[in-house]
Amino acid sequence: MARINVMQPWFGPEEVAAVGEVISSGWVAQGPRVAAFEEAFAQAMDAQYAVATTSCTTALHLAMIVAGVSAGDEVVVPSFSFIATANAVTYVGARPVFADVDHATGNLTAQTVAAAVTARTRAVVVVDQGGVPVDLDAIRAVTDPLGVVVIEDAACGAGSTYHGRPVGAGADVAAWSFHPRKIVTTGEGGMLTTANPQWAQRARRLREHAMSVSAAARHASVLAPAEEYLEVGYNFRMTDLQAAVGLVQLAKLPEVVARRRQIAARYAEQLDAIPGLRVVADPAWGTCNFQSCWVEVGEEFALDREGLLAHLAADEISARRGIMASHRQPAYADVDHGPLPVTERLTDTTLILPVFHQMTDDEQARVIASVRAAAGL
Numbered sequence: 101m102a103r104i105n106v107m108q109p110w111f112g113p114e115e116v117a118a119v120g121e122v123i124s125s126g127w128v129a130q131g132p133r134v135a136a137f138e139e140a141f142a143q144a145m146d147a148q149y150a151v152a153t154t155s156c157t158t159a160l161h162l163a164m165i166v167a168g169v170s171a172g173d174e175v176v177v178p179s180f181s182f183i184a185t186a187n188a189v190t191y192v193g194a195r196p197v198f199a200d201v202d203h204a205t206g207n208l209t210a211q212t213v214a215a216a217v218t219a220r221t222r223a224v225v226v227v228d229q230g231g232v233p234v235d236l237d238a239i240r241a242v243t244d245p246l247g248v249v250v251i252e253d254a255a256c257g258a259g260s261t262y263h264g265r266p267v268g269a270g271a272d273v274a275a276w277s278f279h280p281r282k283i284v285t286t287g288e289g290g291m292l293t294t295a296n297p298q299w300a301q302r303a304r305r306l307r308e309h310a311m312s313v314s315a316a317a318r319h320a321s322v323l324a325p326a327e328e329y330l331e332v333g334y335n336f337r338m339t340d341l342q343a344a345v346g347l348v349q350l351a352k353l354p355e356v357v358a359r360r361r362q363i364a365a366r367y368a369e370q371l372d373a374i375p376g377l378r379v380v381a382d383p384a385w386g387t388c389n390f391q392s393c394w395v396e397v398g399e400e401f402a403l404d405r406e407g408l409l410a411h412l413a414a415d416e417i418s419a420r421r422g423i424m425a426s427h428r429q430p431a432y433a434d435v436d437h438g439p440l441p442v443t444e445r446l447t448d449t450t451l452i453l454p455v456f457h458q459m460t461d462d463e464q465a466r467v468i469a470s471v472r473a474a475a476g477l
């Protein structure tokens with residue numbers, strides 16, 4: 101029996117050809133393809149400016165800096181997220197303040213954010229966890245009157261919508277991931293988007309050592325102008341090899357999201373009615389790309405989460421534990437936090453089912469049959 105993976109990137113001959121063209125051109129580092137990818141991404145995500153980076157983690161790091169988050173500040177974040185969300189806060193010397201999430205969506209809410217803000221809160225990082233859109237307007241109603249910056253960790257969010265617009269478009273600044281576990285991939289890679297021209301310009305500079313003249317501009321001229329280093333910057337540059345892949349992947353996004361939604365709908369139809377199982381669903385305010393199709397395994401189910409994972413593994417199906425809880429990691433053991441009951445419940449009881457573009461109906465039927473067998477059906 102062939103193994104079914106939780107996720108597989110979807111590549112075709114177009115990506116191979118795009119990389120070949122970049123190599124033939126001789127310009128492989130950040131250059132014209134990165135610029136074209138930024139432009140296409142900004143357009144697709146309804147953003148004014150897009151700045152490509154090496155990962156979502158580095159985009160979040162730059163977002164913290166341009167938003168003015170610094171030592172001594174507090175930043176409200178969900179513990180229920182990949183640890184990079186909290187790490188970006190720590191990189192700039194600020195303190196992550198862990199807030200709880202909503203049971204239905206796994207995201208921050210106006211109530212959980214309101215409970216975590218203090219006079220020292222500089223920013224909040226909202227996450228579209230697993231691609232489920234966060235209810236941004238409700239959170240902004242709490243944070244805007246306080247002058248708190250809203251940073252959106254849209255690592256998982258490409259192709260999800262909020263009130264009809266792409267997620268990320270309503271935040272002050274958003275960060276995106278192109279890791280292969282996400283649904284647009286460049287191997288590794290990330291993007292920062294914002295409507296703020298000063299923030300975009302500073303992020304663009306900071307990602308290449310804060311040079312006054314971009315490397316692309318220097319290499320394009322025969323007599324390179326002298327550059328200055330305006331502040332302490334970073335090397336967070338994406339390569340043209342990656343951007344060429346990203347351009348092809350981005351063009352496929354609508355098709356990929358449509359197929360993922362079809363697969364998720366079939367899981368919901370076949371599994372949601374089983375006592376003790378709940379399949380993640382679109383919230384009232386938007387649509388999900390189902391980057392992660394997670395299932396909560398409740399007490400009524402025959403097995404607990406670990407038991408169901410083992411049952412699936414015995415059938416050569418590689419599901420995954422759900423989203424982590426950052427506050428439980430040794431890295432954040434000495435950060436105080438209030439009670440996080442929903443975070444702890446979801447991180448202990450959820451698992452992520454296989455969903456990938458090229459998944460066949462027969463493969464999905466195998467997953468469904470295995471879960472049903474675990475339920476004694």
Ligand SMILES: *Cc1c(COP(=O)(O)O)cnc(C)c1O
Nearest residue numbers: 155156157182184255277278279
């Ligand atoms: C994957 C992920 C990240 C990290 O993305 P990288 O591109 O691997 O740095 C950050 N936040 C969330 C919510 C993620 O899912």
